[in-house]
Amino acid sequence: MYSPIARIVRNQLAGIPLLRRWRDACGEPLQQYHDISYNVGVCRHHIGAAQRLGSLAPLGQTLVEIGPGGNLGNALILIASGARRVYCVDNYRHVDFQFKLTQFYRDLIADILAHPDQLPITDPALWDRRRAAQALAEAVTFARDTVTFNPDRIAYLAPCDAQTIPLPDQSIDVLFSHAVLEHVKHPAAVCREFSRIIKPGGYFSHVIDLRDHFDPCGLAMLRYPAWLWHLMSSNSHGHVNRCRAAHFEQFFRDAGLTLLQLQATAILGDVERIPMVISKEFSGLSIKQLRILGLSVVGIR
Numbered sequence: 579m580y581s582p583i584a585r586i587v588r589n590q591l592a593g594i595p596l597l598r599r600w601r602d603a604c605g606e607p608l609q610q611y612h613d614i615s616y617n618v619g620v621c622r623h624h625i626g627a628a629q630r631l632g633s634l635a636p637l638g639q640t641l642v643e644i645g646p647g648g649n650l651g652n653a654l655i656l657i658a659s660g661a662r663r664v665y666c667v668d669n670y671r672h673v674d675f676q677f678k679l680t681q682f683y684r685d686l687i688a689d690i691l692a693h694p695d696q697l698p699i700t701d702p703a704l705w706d707r708r709r710a711a712q713a714l715a716e717a718v719t720f721a722r723d724t725v726t727f728n729p730d731r732i733a734y735l736a737p738c739d740a741q742t743i744p745l746p747d748q749s750i751d752v753l754f755s756h757a758v759l760e761h762v763k764h765p766a767a768v769c770r771e772f773s774r775i776i777k778p779g780g781y782f783s784h785v786i787d788l789r790d791h792f793d794p795c796g797l798a799m800l801r802y803p804a805w806l807w808h809l810m811s812s813n814s815h816g817h818v819n820r821c822r823a824a825h826f827e828q829f830f831r832d833a834g835l836t837l838l839q840l841q842a843t844a845i846l847g848d849v850e851r852i853p854m855v856i857s858k859e860f861s862g863l864s865i866k867q868l869r870i871l872g873l874s875v876v877g878i879r
C-alpha cells in the first residue's frame with residue numbers, strides 16, 4: 579500500500595498528458611481476465627438475472643456492456659446466444675490490443691459452439707448451432723494475427739465515457755456492467771444516462787466492487803476527505819469513486835430506475851478494519867452499510 583504522499587505524486591504525474599500518452603503506448607491489454615470461464619460466468623450472471631425477472635434476453639435484442647475492459651468475449655457469447663447487436667462502451671481503448679488475442683477469440687468461439695449448455699439462453703430448443711456459427715462469422719473476422727469486429731453486430735464504442743453514450747433514447751433492451759461502476763467519476767450522471775438509453779421495460783444488471791482496491795481487507799480509503807482523495811486518485815486509470823451501496827441505491831432511484839433486486843455479494847468480516855475516523859460523506863452510514871463490499875443490482879427501466 580502506498581502512502582498518501584506517494585499516491586498524490588503518482589496521481590499528479592498521471593495527469594501530465596505526455597506521460598499519459600507514454601503510459602498508454604507502453605500499455606498491455608488487461609491480462610487478468612482472458613479466461614473463457616470468466617466471460618461465461620459474467621454473461622450468465624447478468625443475463626440470467628434479467629431472465630429470472632422476466633426478460634427474454636438476449637434473443638433478437640440490443641444490449642450494452644459498459645466497461646468490457648480487455649476483451650469483447652461477452653459480446654461474442656451474447657451474439658452466439660441470439661443477440662441482434664451488442665454495444666461495448668469503454669472510456670479506455672483496451673481493445674486496440676486485440677491483435678494479441680486472436681487465439682483467445684478462436685478458442686472462445688470453438689468453446690461456445692462445442693458447449694452451448696454454458697450459453698445464457700432461456701430455451702435451448704431455440705438455439706441452432708448453424709445459426710450461431712453464422713452470426714459469429716458475421717460478427718468477427720480473423721486475418722493472420724488481427725481480429726476485426728463488424729460494428730453492425732459488435733460495436734466497440736471506445737474511448738467513450740458511460741456518462742455520454744452516443745445511442746438514441748430508449749433504444750436498449752439490456753444494459754450491464756461488471757466491476758465498473760465503482761470506477762466512474764460521476765455515478766449519478768452515469769445512472770441518468772443509463773435511464774435515458776434503456777427502453778421502458780428494459781433491464782439492467784450491475785456488479786459493483788466496493789472494496790478498497792489498495793486495502794483489500796479493509797476500508798482505509800474512507801478516512802480521506804474528498805479533496806484529498808481527489809488529489810490522490812483523480813487521474814489514475816483505476817480511479818475508485820468510493821460510493822457505498824446506499825449511495826448507488828439512491829443514484830438508481832433518482833435516475834428513475836426501478837430496483838428489483840439488490841444483494842450484498844461480499845461483507846467485511848473484520849469490523850475493526852473500518853477506520854475510527856471516516857470522511858464526512860460516509861459518517862451518516864451505519865456499520866451494516868459500511869460493511870457491504872460488493873453489490874449486485876438488477877432492475878427495470
Ligand SMILES: C[S@@+](CC[C@H](N)C(=O)[O-])C[C@H]1O[C@@H](n2cnc3c(N)ncnc32)[C@H](O)[C@@H]1O
Nearest residue numbers: 611645646647668669670739740756758761762
Ligand atoms: C476493473 S475493469 C473491469 C473490466 C471487465 N468488466 C471485467 O470484469 O474484467 C473496469 C473497466 O471500466 C472501464 N471504465 C471505467 N470508467 C468508465 C467510464 N466512465 N465509462 C466507461 N467505461 C469505464 C475501464 O476502462 C475498464 O475497462
